[in-house]
Structures are given as structure tokens and as C-alpha cells.
Amino acid sequence: MCRIGSIKSKVPIQPSTALRLMLPQQEGHDNSGFAMVMQDLYGIFSNYKDKPLLSLACTQRGAQLVEEYMDAHNFVQLAEWIPIPDKRPGLDIQAMPYYIFRNYDYPEGAEKMTQEQKENLLLDTRLALRKLLEEAGEGFVYSFWPDVLTLKEIGDPRDIATYFHLWDDNGCLAAKSIVAQCRQNTNYDIVRYAAHPFFLQGYTLCANGENTFYTKNKEFQKSLHRGYIGFESDSQCFLNTLHYVHHELKWPLTYYKHVITPLPFEEIEQREDKDVLTAIRQSLANLEINGPNTVIGVLPDNRMITCCDSKKLRPVVIGRTDDMLAISSEVCGINEIMPDRDQTKDIYPNEREIIVIDNELEVQRWKQ
Numbered sequence: 462m463c464r465i466g467s468i469k470s471k472v473p474i475q476p477s478t479a480l481r482l483m484l485p486q487q488e489g490h491d492n493s494g495f496a497m498v499m500q501d502l503y504g505i506f507s508n509y510k511d512k513p514l515l516s517l518a519c520t521q522r523g524a525q526l527v528e529e530y531m532d533a534h535n536f537v538q539l540a541e542w543i544p545i546p547d548k549r550p551g552l553d554i555q556a557m558p559y560y561i562f563r564n565y566d567y568p569e570g571a572e573k574m575t576q577e578q579k580e581n582l583l584l585d586t587r588l589a590l591r592k593l594l595e596e597a598g599e600g601f602v603y604s605f606w607p608d609v610l611t612l613k614e615i616g617d618p619r620d621i622a623t624y625f626h627l628w629d630d631n632g633c634l635a636a637k638s639i640v641a642q643c644r645q646n647t648n649y650d651i652v653r654y655a656a657h658p659f660f661l662q663g664y665t666l667c668a669n670g671e672n673t674f675y676t677k678n679k680e681f682q683k684s685l686h687r688g689y690i691g692f693e694s695d696s697q698c699f700l701n702t703l704h705y706v707h708h709e710l711k712w713p714l715t716y717y718k719h720v721i722t723p724l725p726f727e728e729i730e731q732r733e734d735k736d737v738l739t740a741i742r743q744s745l746a747n748l749e750i751n752g753p754n755t756v757i758g759v760l761p762d763n764r765m766i767t768c769c770d771s772k773k774l775r776p777v778v779i780g781r782t783d784d785m786l787a788i789s790s791e792v793c794g795i796n797e798i799m800p801d802r803d804q805t806k807d808i809y810p811n812e813r814e815i816i817v818i819d820n821e822l823e824v825q826r827w828k829q
């Protein structure tokens with residue numbers, strides 16, 4: 462069983478806090494993937510919050526291919542962070558030669574584009590870079606979006622942090638939102654793209670569990686949107702459905718839960734909104750999920766969410782102080798980073814709700 466965790470804070474935090482949240486939970490994963498997505502960035506990217514940030518891991522040739530592509534498509538490089546790794550012997554990490562985090566200015570003429578056109582440009586650019594690197598076997602690209610940084614690796618999270626100097630708290634990387642996952646592979650090959658969280662057009666998501674409707678979800682999703690690709694982990698289906706319901710159909714977020722874990726027909730019959738709920742069940746049955754699962758997500762407006770499968774077969778807990786809130790598979794992670802919080806205020810979400818944390822750290826519980 463993987464472990465998932467996230468922190469939303471009023472003051473910027475560094476990755477070491479997210480690692481301290483995750484490490485006490487290490488019994489639950491097998492070093493098959495560690496990743497984190499940082500959003501609402503401070504540190505070295507603070508002056509470029511509105512400019513798209515590319516996160517990739519590649520070879521030297523891969524870096525060259527990306528540069529050529531970006532030049533040819535008139536993206537102008539603004540700022541860059543290329544970590545100089547700590548290569549001490551004995552670290553459990555399957556590192557790539559280069560990690561590149563680079564802000565670009567939009568191509569000329571982008572100021573006339575609508576928000577939707579810009580979002581499509583960024584997605585299409587990421588997909589094109591992914592294809593380029595994949596075909597050449599020279600690297601991986603994880604996100605290309607303003608104010609979002611993704612780091613993915615295979616190995617022991619503690620060693621990965623050492624490799625990237627994340628224990629040093631040197632102020633380079635800081636954010637008000639971090640989502641992290643330590644993976645236990647229950648799917649197929651161990652590959653970088655399978656490390657959660659996954660990212661798509663402002664939506665971030667990681668999961669703990671199994672989606673036994675993976676094949677059904679995947680076949681349907683492939684026909685819905687060009688961004689629904691890869692499927693290296695069954696959990697990517699949760700992200701695609703979140704994006705589809707909220708971004709493509711533009712439905713209120715509450716319907717996400719009704720799509721992935723609909724109420725039983727007997728319960729729907731008792732509800733005032735039974736026509737809508739029945740229509741959803743009938744038309745989007747292929748997006749229902751099954752199996753034990755908990756997910757943590759972040760929306761384009763930076764709200765953070767969590768919800769569980771319909772039987773609550775995977776744990777999750779939320780703890781908070783005045784300035785910081787954390788979601789975690791296990792309470793021991795929260796105890797580590799917030800030992801002095803009021804534990805009586807911890808929230809254990811139930812199987813029929815979505816928890817939404819807004820940017821003031823107010824917690825809303827939306828009953829399905």
C-alpha cells in the first residue's frame with residue numbers, strides 16, 4: 462500500500478517538511494517511486510509565478526532535443542534551476558543524468574490568447590516533448606505549467622532527498638502547497654511516469670490503493686481527451702476523471718464523487734436530485750472506480766481535496782494548526798510535523814464526502 466501526504470500552508474514551506482511527513486510512514490512503500498508536486502512557489506521561482514515552468518529529467522541529448530523544440534516554438538527561457546546532485550556512494554536512487562526546472566515566457570502573440578488557448582498550448586507542448594523524449598529514449602517530462610514544479614524519482618525517498626540537497630533547507634525550493642507520494646508498485650513495470658502525483662492542466666492527484674476498474678476507465682478515457690495518456694499507474698484514472706468532470710464538463714466539484722463512487726440506486730431514488738444522479742450513473746458508468754482507494758488532489762485555484770472509496774478501505778487523516786494543514790495516510794506523519802496541534806480537531810474523512818481546503822485553510826466537508 463502506498464502512502465500519500467500533502468501540506469497546505471499560509472507561509473512557504475520547504476520540501477524537507479513534506480519528507481518528514483512521509484518518512485515515518487515508510488513501512489508502506491517499496492521505493493518504487495517517490496514524487497512531489499509543489500505549487501504556489503516561492504524561493505528561486507517566486508518572480509516568475511505567471512510563467513510556465515517545465516519539469517523534466519533527461520540525458521544530455523534529451524536536454525538538447527527539448528531546447529531545440531522550445532526554440533523552434535518560440536518559448537523564451539527566463540529562469541532555471543539545475544540541481545547539482547550529491548553523488549555520495551550508497552544512495553538508493555536510479556538517477557537520470559540531468560534534472561531541469563525552467564521557466565519560459567510564452568511565445569510572442571500569447572497575450573492575445575484566451576486562457577483556454579494558453580492551457581491548450583501548454584498541454585500540447587508537454588505532450589510533444591514527452592513524445593520526443595520517449596521516442597528518442599532520452600528522458601521524461603512531468604509538468605509544464607505556471608507555478609508548478611514536479612520532481613519524480615525511483616529509489617528511497619530519504620536518499621532522493623539527500624541527492625537533491627532537500628535536507629539542507631537552502632531556500633531554493635519553497636511552496637505553499639506540496640503533495641507527495643511514496644509508492645508501492647502494484648501494477649506493472651517500475652517506471653518514472655508511474656510515480657504519483659500526476660499532473661494535468663492545473664490538476665494534481667495522488668492515490669493510495671487499487672483501482673480494479675482500471676481497464677474500463679482507461680479504455681473510455683482514451684476516447685475522451687488527448688491528455689489522458691500513459692496509464693502507467695491505475696491511479697492516473699482518478700486524475701483524468703477529476704479533470705474531465707471539473708475542467709471539461711465544467712460541473713461543480715461535488716459531482717466528482719457522484720461519478721467515481723455513485724450512490725446505490727435505492728439511495729438515489731430517495732433524493733430530490735435523483736434525475737441528475739441517475740443520468741450521471743447511466744452516462745458515466747465507465748468512470749466509476751472500484752477497490753480500496755483514497756486520493757489527494759489540488760485544483761487549478763490551489764484548493765486541496767481528499768476523498769475515499771465508497772467503503773473507506775484506505776485510511777486518511779487531516780491535522781491542522783493556524784498556519785498549516787496536512788493530509789496523510791497515517792497520523793504518525795502529521796504528529797512528526799505538527800506535534801503541538803490540537804489533536805481533537807483532527808478529521809478522519811468518511812466514505813461519502815469530499816473534503817475541500819480553501820486558500821485560507823478553511824475545511825469544508827461536502828456530503829455526497
Ligand SMILES: NC(=O)CC[C@H](N)C(=O)O
Binds near residue numbers: 644648655668671672
Ligand atoms: N500501493 C498503492 O497504493 C499503489 C497505487 C497504485 N495502484 C499504483 O501502483 O500506482
